[in-house]
Amino acid sequence: DAKTTQPTSMDCAEGRAANLPCNHSTISGNEYVYWYRQIHSQGPQYIIHGLKNNETNEMASLIITEDRKSSTLILPHATLRDTAVYYCIVTNNNAGNMLTFGGGTRLMVKP
Amino acid sequence: GAVVSQHPSWVICKSGTSVKIECRSLDFQATTMFWYRQFPKQSLMLMATSNEGSKATYEQGVEKDKFLINHASLTLSTLTVTSAHPEDSSFYICSGEGRSGYGYTFGSGTRLTVV
Numbered sequence: 076d077a078k079t080t081q082p083t084s085m086d087c088a089e090g091r092a093a094n095l096p097c098n099h100s101t102i103s104g105n106e107y108v109y110w111y112r113q114i115h116s117q118g119p120q121y122i123i124h125g126l127k128n129n130e131t132n133e134m135a136s137l138i139i140t141e142d143r144k145s146s147t148l149i150l151p152h153a154t155l156r157d158t159a160v161y162y163c164i165v166t167n168n169n170a171g172n173m174l175t176f177g178g179g180t181r182l183m184v185k186p
Numbered sequence: 187g188a189v190v191s192q193h194p195s196w197v198i199c200k201s202g203t204s205v206k207i208e209c210r211s212l213d214f215q216a217t218t219m220f221w222y223r224q225f226p227k228q229s230l231m232l233m234a235t236s237n238e239g240s241k242a243t244y245e246q247g248v249e250k251d252k253f254l255i256n257h258a259s260l261t262l263s264t265l266t267v268t269s270a271h272p273e274d275s276s277f278y279i280c281s282g283e284g285r286s287g288y289g290y291t292f293g294s295g296t297r298l299t300v301v
Contacts, residue, residue, distance in 0.1 A: 121291070175232065
């Protein structure tokens with residue numbers, strides 16, 4: 076799996092958009108960008124993934140640059156319950172391919 | 187959606203005893219399941235890949251005789267920590283591929299404390 080670089084921590088005001096960046100400059104053409112988050116003492120939760128087009132679901136939006144070397148996860152209206160560690164992972168979609176977790180970004184949503 | 191049930195959620199055991207952790211895929215068949223370990227304030231580290239009906243593949247530095255993995259069916263994988271020691275105290279998490287193309291589904295984790 077390609078490596079990713081994320082800021083160690085970020086703060087966001089409740090109700091505001093949280094924009095979490097991720098650099099993945101060595102991503103391969105067949106690798107997707109996945110985002111997971113881990114709330115304290117729980118297993119990681121899938122958020123969203125994409126290949127090259129921007130994606131949106133009920134949880135978040137994913138913006139991938141045209142050269143695919145970086146992406147941004149957007150939580151449009153952050154709540155206190157969004158406080159978690161957010162992991163950006165690049166991997167292909169082959170069955171049985173493991174996920175390699177980096178350090179992630181610790182997002183603190185403040186009232 | 188895909189659900190992985192993991193239990194126990196927490197366990198305290200005495201040094202030298204063994205502990206079994208179970209992961210069940212409730213609404214999908216998991217040919218492959220992954221076992222991770224997470225120490226406080228650290229990221230998840232892959233321990234082993236569990237394949238149904240065959241031997242698990244362990245990551246470098248993980249003792250296969252200490253961390254026994256069994257994946258006897260498409261819905262159940264177990265991790266047994268044998269002869270546990272305090273340094274084995276950690277958060278253990280399993281995951282399986284649920285809905286195809288939508289990443290992996292993770293269990294809720296097991297916090298093991300060895301005293």
